[in-house]
Amino acid sequence: MTTIEEIFTEYPDSWLLCLPGYQQKTINELYCQLGDYEQVAQAWLTASMSTNVPFGAQKGHSIFYEKVLDEIEAFFSGDERYSENRLAILKESGAAQNYIVGAISVALAPILGTSSAFLAPIIAIVLVTIAKMGINAWLAARKEKRALKDNQ
DSSP: OOSGGGGGGSOGGGGGGGSOHHHHHHHHHHHHHHOOHHHHHHHHHHHHOTTTOOOOSTTHHHHHHHHHHHHHHHHHHTOGGGHHHHHHHHHSTTOOHHHHHHHHHHHHHHHHTSOHHHHHHHHHHHHHHHHHHOHHHHHHHHHHHHHHHHTO
């Protein structure tokens, strides 16, 4: 691989296939109920949040989800903190999706203060969304959302 964009050439929903079967099943059931991967990610965090993350009170899962998205954005937009991790992924020609989800989860876990195993399903869900939109469109949407939030 030579560019980050090449990571997203597979069928978007195939990112979920790198997760253990029980996680795939739960995510698929939630998607059937909710119909939106962002809501699925929020539901995943709500179901297992109480013992993992000390962010906020009532809306802790929303705050944490936004922090995860911020770090994924930093990962893909060239933040220096993740340069070695990006290079490692790009050096793996034809890297399997489970390697990519694992590498991103391991890179983000210490920054977010949680385990990579806890993050992996959220990373996979976000990568499905990115694959459906395209990395550049996803990054632009994140930038626009942040600008709207800053103007409020």
